Amino acid sequence: MTVKQWFKSGSPWVWLNAGAIAISMIMVVGLLxxxxxxxxxxxxxxxxxxxTVTQPDGRQVQVMxxxxxxxxxPAEVLRDAGVDIPREINLVTRHLIKQGNRDVWGRDFVWYPETGMEEWRFPADAMRLERRERGDFFGYPVRLMEAGRTVAEGDDLWPELQQRVARANDIFDEIRRIERREIGSxxxxxxxxxxxxxxxxMDRRAGRIDRxxxxxxxxxxxxxxxxxxxxFAVLQERLDTLYQDVRRDTLVAxxxxxxxxxLSLxxxxxxxxxxxxxxxxKMGLYVAQFWDFLSGYPREANTEGGILPAIFGTVTMVFVMSIIVSPFGVLAAIYLREYARQGPLxxxxxxSVYNLAGVPSIVFGVFGLGFFVYFVGGAVDQQFFPEALPSPTFGTPGLLWASLTLALLTLPVVIVATEEGLARIPSTIRHGSLALGATKAETLWKVVVPLATPAMMTGLILAIARxxxxxxxxxxxxxxxxxxTLPVDGNFPFIHLERKIMHLGFHIFxxxxxxxxxxxxxxxxxATAxxxxVLIVMLNLTAISIRNSLREKYRSESD
Incomplete structure (x- = not known):
């Protein structure tokens, strides 16, 4: 076979497509x-x-x-950065050490060149303290103090420290519960x-009530x-007692x-x-730290702690968006496919719907800010919350407006997927239903729409993923x-659509x-990425399982 015949047979394009798919899969798998x-x-x-690191001036620095x-x-790169490297050295290995102790050293990450560095030691009694503020602490425990007197040192120090840290965490959890729930309420x-x-x-000035x-x-x-x-006074007194109790223990390190x-416990x-x-x-500690990351609140400008508010905000926003976009997208597709007169309009x-799917997302954000937040939200505040003005209630960015903006962003995806699903329903099914005496509306809602439900779920899956x-x-x-605060709590009306939320994508940024x-x-x-x-995969798998069960249900009914 000549080269010309080979090209005409289409084999090169098959191999080209296969190679492109393979490269794409390798890139996706590599990234994940x-x-x-x-x-x-x-x-x-x-x-x-x-x-121990020996500095160029002869000073010795203890690093931990x-x-x-x-x-x-290359050694020249470090020389240009001001590091004194001997001229006979061409390549230098440097190590980034997380030395913690920000309140002691001023910074917790430092580069140290391997030149002048002694052999590494791993002392068994070296400890790491995870703190609520100022990052981790590295050092050696010396003694444990309670109200100025020594309560443990030597071999008894570490077990006693673990018990008192657990006690301090329990008290701290009680403090946060009172501050966030009871005092918040x-x-x-x-x-x-x-x-x-x-x-x-306002009612008195407007004449709606008398004096x-x-x-x-x-x-x-x-x-x-x-x-x-x-x-509030009772709760504040409880808080003062708990704060005094949690601050009684001190670790000397x-x-x-x-x-x-x-260090205060x-x-x-x-x-x-x-x-x-x-x-x-270590495996037990790994599981505990991973769970704290998923269930905790962020600390230290989001560089430490957990991401629970971001997970909760992302899931809540996706659910609200799905509730909003599904009926509007499905009804619009049904009208365009089943009721609208075919023509130029x-x-x-x-x-326009297809082009709307290609509009940059930031444009939707600007539209949502101007229309939903300022126009609709401002009107809602004027009508239903005039007593709170000038402080806005709904006239400020919040969960509802973020969900509506994303619903508008993903609406073309749902419309197109639903239309394609309706178009795949054979006309013979419609004709058979009409021949049996069903009206057009009955045929649509009892025969056609159920059969197109898997396609609607496909549109919703794509909308959730985006x-x-x-x-x-x-x-x-x-x-x-x-x-x-989270958008859901125990205070009426329990779901607060006007509150601002955290989001995993923005948290990564x-x-x-x-x-x-x-x-x-x-x-x-x-870790957040x-x-x-994983969250997107779980949401998609849930929607896919629902779609597949519906597909099997209607397939069995049709058989």
Whole structure:
């Protein structure tokens, strides 16, 4: 076979397509593997090393911490950066050590060249303290203090420290529960009383109520405020007691240069000795740290702690978006396919829908900010929440507007998928239903739509996949760096659509590009990206399983 015949046979294009698909699969699998490996490895307890580094001026620096990564660079690069490297050395390996102790050293990640570095040691009694503020602490435990007196040291220190850290964490959890739930509930009810008083004043000025009615209602509200004030005072007294109790214990620790520092147990989340742990113990610690990452709240400008608010915000927004986009997309597709008269106008509408799917997402964000937030939200505030003005209730970015913006963004996907599903239903089924005496509406809703349900679910799957990963429009219509409260709680009306939320996609952007501590944030970028990928896969698998069950159901019924 000649080359010309080979090209005419189409074999080159088959191989070209196969090669392109293979390359795409390799790139996708490679990217996912990188994210999963870097993400999961972040939680494995690394060993603590200790070494001595001799500086060019002869000074010796005691270094202690975890190895973050290593690099081999030309010596000239380090010389240009001001590092004194002997001229006879051409290549230099340097190590990035996470030495922690930000309150002691000023910075917790430092590069050290291998030249002048002694052999690494891994002392069994070296400890790592995970703290609520100022990052991790590396050092040696010396003694445990309670109210200024020594309660444990030597061999008895570590077991006693573990018990007291667990006790301090329990007290701290109780403090956070009171602050976020009970005091938060009191504050919300106090704000409701204030708004009710302002509403009465507005009604009195507008002539809707008389002065006697206003004074009677104001007296009831004043009594309610007095009750809430008393309730707040009781909670504040409990908080003061808990804070005093959690701050009673102090750990005296020694850092690498021999200095001793005092650490309050109220700031310690976990104390471990990785060099003295077995593989089973490390696996248990790995699971505990991974669970804390998924169920905890962020700390230290999102560079530490957990991502629970971001996970919750992402899932909540996707569910609200799905509830909004599904009926509108399906009804629009049914009208365009089943009821609208075919002609130039309908073709123009379809072309507009297809073009809408290609509009940059940030354009939808600008539209959502201008129309949903300022126009619709401002009108809602004027009509239903005038007593809260000028502080906006719905006239500010929030969960509802973010969901509506994403619903508008994914609406073309649902419309196109549903139309294609309706078009695949054979006309003979419609004719058979009509011949049996069913009306057009009965044929549509009882025969055609159920058979097209798998295609509708396909559109919803594609919409979920796109919406869960969008970031640009959400930055304008409701997603923030740190949301103080979740959009769902125990206070009426329980689901607060006006609140701002956190999002995994924006969290990745913020941690990766806006973090003040880049080295500490880098592992969290992979861990959060891993969580987002797994979350999208779980949402898609759930929708796919529903679609497949519906497909099997209607297939069996048709047989």
């Amino acid at each position: 593997s990188l994210i999963l490996v870097r993400g999961f490895s972040h939680f494995w307890p690394a060993p603590i090393l200790e070494t 911490g975890e190895l973050s990564r290593s690099q081999t660079l 009191v504050n919300q009810r106090m704000e409701r009383v204030r708004l009710d008083e302002r509403r009465l004043e 006697a009615t206003q004074e009677e209602a104001m007296a009831e509200l004043e009594a309610r405020r007095a009750e809430l004030t008393q309730e 020694r850092v690498s240069d021999g200095r001793e520092v005092d 109220a700031q310690i989340i976990r104390a471990v000795k990785p060099n003295d742990m077995s593989v089973v113990s 309908l073709r123009m509408i379809r072309i 919406a869960a990963g969008e970031v640009a429009p959400l930055m304008l219509v409701g997603v923030v760096k740190l949301a103080p 913020d941690v990766g590009f806006q973090s003040p501590n880049v080295e500490a944030a880098q592992p969290l970028v992979y 891993m969580t987002l990928v």
